[in-house]
Each structure stands twice: as C-alpha cells, then as structure tokens.
Amino acid sequence: MEDIKNWFKEFYIHESCWDLDISKKVRSFLNINPIKVSSRPYSNISGNLSGQEFDISKQRLYLTRHEGHFFRKCPGTQGAACCNYFVLNLGQQCNMNCSYCYLQSYINSPLTQIYTNIDEALMELEGISRQFPDAPFRVGTGEVVDSLSLDDLTQTSSLLVNWFSKHPKLTLEFKTKSNNVKNFVNLNHAGNVVVSFSINPEVIVNSEEHRTASLQQRLVAARLCADKGFPVAFHIDPMIYVPDWEMHYTSLVNVLTSMFTPREVKWISVGALRFIPEMKNILRERFGGKTSVLEAELFKSHDGKLRYDQRLRNKMFKHVVDEFKKADLKYPVFLCMESHESWLGTFETSPRKIAGIESFFKPLPTVST
C-alpha cells in the first residue's frame, strides 16, 4: 500500500466541521492544505460517474456530516440466504482500486467522504442496544468504505474498539484489504471486535486488487490480531475464474489453515464474482483488457446480477469448502449473497442446519432505520 499522507490531491472540509477534533486530526496528518466550503464541492456532478470521474473521486477528500441513519440492515440480495448483517457507514469511496469493486456502480458522488459525526453514529447504536439488549447484532463498517485503509487519518478504529468493549452483546466487524491494524491492535477489548480480511490468491491480488496490501501483508496483520486475542475472519470473495483456479484457491486455503486454527477464526465467507450489468461499461473503461474479470462468461442470475453459471459456482464453492474440510471440519465457512441452489450444491443442506454458522441465519428483531 502506498503512503496515504500524499494520496489526496484535493481536500475539502465543510465549514460546520472545520474545528472538530476529527478534522484537526486529518488536517495534521495529510500533506495537503484543506479548503473550507459551505456546501458539497462539485455539486454539479451527480448520477452515474464516468470512469475518469470515478478515478478522480478517489483522490478528492471531503469531511462532512452524515445526515440520516448510520445503522442499517445489509441490503443483501434478492433470493439469497440472509445472514442478518448490519452496516454502519462512516464514509463513502475507497482509496484502493479493485477492478471488480461494486462501488463503481453504486457511488454517485465525485468525492471520497469521511463523516465527522461519529458521536451521533454511536448514539444511534446506543439507542439500538438499549431497545434490543439481548439481540446479538453483527455490525460492519466496511460496506462502502474500507474499515481500516483510511484509519491513519481519523483513528476511528480505537474509538470503536473502546465503545464496543462496553457493549459486549454486539459484534463489530472491521473489514479490510489493508494491513492497517496498528491503531487498535494493542488496545484492551472485549473479544467482540472481529478483524476480517478480504483475500484472494496472490495472482488475483496482483492483477485485480490494485493499491491493496499484499496477501502476505494481510495474513501477517491477521496473525497479529489473533495473537492479541481479536477474533479474525476471512472473506474469500469474490472468487474469480482464472487459469488454474483450483490450484490457486487450494494454496490459499492451505496457507490460511496453516496460520489459523478454527478456534481463532470467527467466520469465513465465500462468494463469487457478481455485479450489475450496468457496471460492465465503467469496468471496461477503467480496466479494459487488463482484468480477468471479463474473461469468463457471465450470465444474468436470479437477482439480475451477472454471475458465473450456477454449475461453475457450485464447483468453485465446493472446491474451497472441501479444502477447508480436509484441513479441519470446524472451520466456519459460509456463502455470501448466494442462492439456495448454491447452498444445496455446496453443502447439500441449508445454512440454518450447518454447525458453527447456524446462529447467523436465525431471525433477529426488526430495526426501523
């Protein structure tokens, strides 16, 4: 990963946030002078971004308040088994650059935003934990921004670890493709902060996951977290069909199972490449022939997204799951945003009947957001 100090080419702070501690932290960290603004810069640009606008948005930082709810149910996808996940969005856009990133079809703002009113996000969570004191909500901060790659700017991770240590019924997930764990890894915690790493074989990291930490760097960071008592998790997602994919994914599982015992790993989710058809254009524009993502044939699936053929997906998932089973039956592997056909094709049963992960799929109270 490159030095984030020099990453941003433009830096804006909304005037209402200028004197906040978080703004001061970011200002003193970055090697660029901020501009105070009274409204969102580039408000003339909205809707779908071109490839070039999307690229530029990664290097324009805007600190602002978030209006509306922070906490909401993971939208999941139509027809998929729901694992009852919630998200807490503390920003939008990512400084890394994966070819398959769904943000290319999601983001319609030409800026990377970091929200300054984290105190309000925590108040919202506080209210929910009071309303549902026994509900074991799992909350992730890595849906539309990487949980840790910008943490040196804001050091939000330490704030969150401290807050969750006082709310042991809830689980927080930091989800990252960085190896940036230094700001929280030595803190006291309650064992309810799961540090999860999205991983892929090195050959795919090199060709598709630009500006991310290497596979080795991510695994070393995960090992450090586990050594400090943090539960770790892994997302082998999206699996990508490349030549010799079986061999590459076997090596990935082998290295993972040689470094982590099933007891140390809270969950391992597995998913395959998927994106909405409209994303093809921006993907082509930004990565052209330099990506493997468009090489294999993709088909419109039950939820309208393009995916590999169901039989190929079953084969890919079963391959990974079987490799974990060979190492130890207790690795808690599940499928992310996949159809019931994929579950049956991979596990020959439904998620609620699989030991180790069944609790994720039990219904939780409805939270109005």
Ligand code: SF4
């Ligand atoms: S790390 Fe995640 S959010 Fe960032 S570019 Fe890659 S897929 Fe997108």
